[in-house]
Each structure stands twice: as C-alpha cells, then as structure tokens.
Amino acid sequence: LVLVAPIxxxxxxxxxxxxxxxxxxxxxxxxxxxxxxxxxxxxxxxxADFEPLSxxxxxILGDKVEKVVMSERISESPCVLVTGxxx
Numbered sequence: 001l002v003l004v005a006p007i008x009x010x011x012x013x014x015x016x017x018x019x020x021x022x023x024x025x026x027x028x029x030x031x032x033x034x035x036x037x038x039x040x041x042x043x044x045x046x047x048a049d050f051e052p053l054s055x056x057x058x059x060i061l062g063d064k065v066e067k068v069v070m071s072e073r074i075s076e077s078p079c080v081l082v083t084g085x086x087x
Contacts, residue, residue: 029082
C-alpha cells in the first residue's frame with residue numbers, strides 16, 4: 001500500500017490498522033521486517049562492527065542530528081534521514 005498524498009500521513013497516524021494489518025510509515029524510525037534468529041544475530045554483529053563509525057558520525061554532526069544508527073531499510077544508498085517515531 002503506497003500513500004503519497006499529504007493527507008495520507010495524517011490518516012495513517014489516526015487509523016493505525018486496516019483489514020487486520022498494522023499501518024506503519026516507512027519515513028519514521030523503528031521500521032522492522034520479519035527476520036530469523038540467524039539474521040537477527042548477523043545484524044547485531046554488523047551493528048557492533050560499525051558502532052565506532054556511528055559514534056564518530058554523531059560526534060561530527062553534533063546537534064544537527066538526534067542520533068546516528070544502522071538501518072536495514074536501505075541497500076543502495078549510504079544513508080537516509082528519517083523522522084522520529086513519534087514526531
């Protein structure tokens with residue numbers, strides 16, 4: 001389901017669910033996909049490997065960003081800016 005009209009963001013925030021399915025915005029943090037235990041463990045190891053880089057980027061960017069975290073949502077771009085889960 002792709003919602004592109006400006007009113008869609010408001011609707012998704014109010015409806016929260018449609019036809020038994022939870023509606024989530026891909027532009028907000030906290031987007032999760034189903035994964036196996038093996039995938040989850042591999043992801044945690046990858047995050048640990050890149051933790052020093054994330055800390056350095058946060059230090060360099062300072063107050064311009066709230067936080068710097070690893071994300072599974074992108075595969076061809078080096079980074080993505082998202083809004084907080086609640087704002």
